[in-house]
Amino acid sequence: METRQDVLNWLNGQLRFGIKPGLARIEWMLEKLEIEELPSVHVAGTNGKGSTVAFLRAMAMQEGLDVGTFISPYIIQFEERIMLNGEPIREDDLVRIANRVRDIASASPETLTEFELLTVMAWLYFHEQQPDLVIWEVGLGGRLDSTNVLKRPLATIVTSIGHDHQGILGDTLEEIALEKFGIMKRGVPMFHSLTEERLIGLLDAQGETMDAPIHDATSLVTSIEDGRETVVTYDGLPPVTLGLTGHHQAYNGACAVAVARHLGWGGTAIRSGLETAQHPGRYELVSKTPRILLDGAHNAEGVEALIEQVRLEDDVTILAAILADKDRLAMVDSLNEVGRVVETTFDFPRTRTKESLLADGADYVDWKPWLDDWVENPKSKTLVVTGSLYFISEVRTYFQGLQK
DSSP: OOSHHHHHHHHHHGGGGOOOOOSHHHHHHHHHHTOOOOSEEEEEOSSSHHHHHHHHHHHHHHTTOOEEEEOSSOSSOGGGGEEETTEEOOHHHHHHHHHHHHHHHTTOSSOOOHHHHHHHHHHHHHHHHOOSEEEEEOSSSSTTSGGGGOSSOSEEEEOOOOSOOHHHHOSSHHHHHHHHHTTOOTTOOEEEOOOOHHHHHHHHHHHHHHTOOEEEGGGGEEEEEOSSSOEEEETTSOOEEOSSOSTTHHHHHHHHHHHHHHTTOOHHHHHHHHHHOOOTTSSEEEETTTEEEEEOOOSHHHHHHHHHHHTTSSSEEEEEEOBTTSOHHHHHHHHTTTSEEEEOOOSOTTBOOHHHHHHTTOOBOOHHHHHHHHHHSOSSSEEEEEEOHHHHHHHHHHHHHHHO
8 A cells, every 4th residue: 555545445445344343353453563552541422522532632732742542533534533632644654554554454363344453553653653642532332342452541431321323332321321331441430421310320330340430520510601602610710611612512521621630630731722622523613604513413412412502593504414324303303493404415325315315305405506505695694514424524625625
C-alpha cells in the first residue's frame, strides 16, 4: 500500500467479515507487535461518547499533555479516527502502519475485521508516538469491543445507556447496560452520567463485584442555562460557556470534569477545555445566515436530546436521513414536534431507499438540489440536518464546497 486510498480499500475489503465480537484476535496481534499499554481512559455509552472524548482531550491539551484519541465514526476525514493532540494521523504514518499491521495480520489464525485492524493500527501509532494519555472510544457495546483489550486504564466512563444495536447488544436496557459496563476493570474507578435508577443500581452492583469505585458525575452540575449557547456551573468552578451546545452536553462535560480531577489536572485547564472543546456534527453551527445546524442524532435518545435544544430555535425545518435499522417512525414523529421534517437518502449500505421512504409516506427530497435551493432561498429561520453520522459527514463536506 502506497497511499491513503490503498489503505481505505484494504480496510473496506475487510468489511465483508462483518462484526465478530471477541478479544482473542486483537490480543494475538498486540502480542506479535510487542506493544505495551499506555496510560489510558476508556469511554463507553450509547450517546455522548464522542463529546466526552472531545471535552477530555481539550482539557488534557490545556494541561500541557500530549493526548491520543481513537474515535468512530469520523465526520470530516477518515484519519480523524486516530488523532494526536486533535490532529489526524498523517498519510505517510497511516500507510506505513497499515502495511505493518497487514503483514502481521496475514499470519493470524483468524481473519481480523475492519474495526479490529483499525484498532491495532491505533495501538501501533500511539506506541510509536508515546503520548502522555490515550482516550479510547468504544466502537460497539464494550465488553467484547476490540478496544476492551485494555488491562489497566486510569479510569473508565459510561456516558449513557439507550436503545441501539439491540440485535447485537441485547433487547433490554439492562442487557445493553451490562455490555457497556463490561469495560469496567478491577480496582479502576468508573465515572458515569446515568439517570435511570435501575441502571445505576445495576452499575453499583457490578462495581461491588469488581471492586471498582463508581462515581456519579451528574452531581457536579449545579446549574444549566439553556439557549443558543449552553452555560453550565460545575461544583467548584465559575460558570462556563461550553464549546459544545446542548443541555445534555452539560453531563458529558461533567464526566470529563470528574475524570480530569481524578487525574489531578488543574482547574484552569479543565475550564479552558470545557470552553474550547470541538466535536463536528454535534449541534454544529455551519452557517449563521441562513442558520444551519448539523447534529448526528441517530437513535431515539439522540433525537430526544436534539429536540430539547431545537425547542430554543425559531421556525425550524429539519432534513433527516435515518438508517434502515433505526425506528424511523418514532424518530420522525418526535422531530415533527419542533419543525417541518423532510426526509432523504444517501449513498450508504444501510440507508433506506427513496422508494421505501415514499411508500411509507415520507416528505421526500433529493438532498443536494434541495439544500442548494434552501441556501439561496431559506424556507424557515433555521435548518437542522440530522440522522446518521455518515450522512452528517457527507452534508458537512458538501456544504463546505458550497461555501467555497
